Amino acid sequence: MDRDELPTAGGSGARITVTGLVEPGVEAGCLLLQEYLLVGGPRELFGTGRPVRVTGRVEPGLMTICQQGIPLMVETAEPADG
Numbered sequence: 001m002d003r004d005e006l007p008t009a010g011g012s013g014a015r016i017t018v019t020g021l022v023e024p025g026v027e028a029g030c031l032l033l034q035e036y037l038l039v040g041g042p043r044e045l046f047g048t049g050r051p052v053r054v055t056g057r058v059e060p061g062l063m064t065i066c067q068q069g070i071p072l073m074v075e076t077a078e079p080a081d082g
Contacts, residue, residue, distance in 0.1 A: 012058065012059060012060055012061060013057055013058065013059070014057065014058045015055065015056070015057055015058075015075075016055070016056070016057075016058060016072070017053060017054070017055045018033050018034055018036055018053075018054050018055075018072070019051070019052070019053045019054075019080045020033055020034050020051065020052070020080075021033075021049055021050065021051055021052075022038070022046045022047070022049070022050060022052055023049075025037065025066050025067070025068055025069060026066075026067050026068060027065055027066050027067055030064075030065070030066035030067075030068070030069070031043075031046050032068065032069045033052065033054055033072070035069060035070055036054075036058075036069055036070050036071070036072040037064060037066050037068065037069030037070060037071045037072060038054065038072055038074055039056075039059070039062065039064070039071050039072060039073050039074060040056075040073060040074045041054065041056075041074030041077045042077055045077050045078075045079065046077070050079070051079065051080040051081065052077055052078065052079060052080050053077070053078050053079075053080040054072065054074055054076070054077045055074075055075050055076045055077075056072045056073045056074045056075045056076075057072070057073045057075065058070060058071070058072055058073075059071045059072070059073050
């Protein structure tokens, strides 16, 4: 469950790749990967407990209904080795 790249200073718009297990958030429909809230992407791939590798852009100022996680706008997602 490694973070392959860290966001740059300020974080907004930084492109990162995160690998790990998707977990449900406290609000219905909210999915977390490590400390990131997954925004968009293939929901069928994000089944709870499935290892994935997600690349996207960090958008900490994005308003969401979810009460946790740093918003990550998903650009690509694929299964990861567990």
